[in-house]
Each structure stands twice: as structure tokens, then as C-alpha cells.
Amino acid sequence: MNKILIGLLVIVLGFVVFGNFLSNDQDGGAKWIGIGILILTFVVMPLFLYSRFRNKATRDRMFNFDLKKIKEPENQ
Template structure:
């Protein structure tokens, strides 16, 4: 998966660079290539990256439940003083 993400990132960045190069030359296809590259980043690369990073994680570790409990306990202690 990591290899796929790296290859996809290089291809997308290459597409962006090539699109800006074409746009600088005055070719209207440069804007199309830039747009397709941005869409691939948003709808293909980013979901794959997020899936790869969080596939074996416990999502309860990323919530504010523990922080909320500590904040309530701290407030109770302040009210008692």
C-alpha cells in the first residue's frame, strides 16, 4: 500500500508540474491536466492515504471523551474548593 501511495503521489505531482508547464506555454490543455491532478488528489489519493494511516487504529483514542471527563473532574474539584 505504501508503494502504491508513493507512486500515485509522484504521478500526481508530475501531472501538476506538467500541467503548469503547459499552461505557461499557453496551451489550454494545461488547465485540464491540473484539474484532473487535483481531482485525483482529492478523491483517490487522500482517501487511500487516510485508510492506510488509520486501518489498524482504535478510533476511541482520537476522541475527546477522556479530556471531557478530566475537565468535568477538574471543575468539580474547583467547585468544592
């Protein structure tokens, strides 16, 4: 999964760099940058989150306010 994510990240960076290169000469550069950002947002980010949290319990991902409360000292 890590190799897929790295490959997709290289592709996204390629789109953005190619778009920046084209934006200096023509008007089509913004389209390539947009495609790269869309792939990053809707493909790479969900795959990354899935790979990070696939073997974790739901309780580990949730913020629990009960565990984070500051306890009062017992001697006061």
C-alpha cells in the same frame, strides 16, 4: 501501501507540473492540473487515511469531551 501512496503522489505532482508547463504555451494546462488535484482529493487522500487508521479502534479516532474537560482543583 506506502509505496503505492508515494507512487500516486509522484503521478499527481507529474500531472500538476505538466499542466503548468502546458499552461505557458497552450490552453490545455488547466485540464491536467485539475486531473492531478482530483486524483489527489479522491484517491490519494482516502487511501492515506485508510492506511493511517486501519488498525485503530473507533474510540481512538473520536474526540471525547469527557477526557478533555478541565478538572476543578479539589482544595477549592
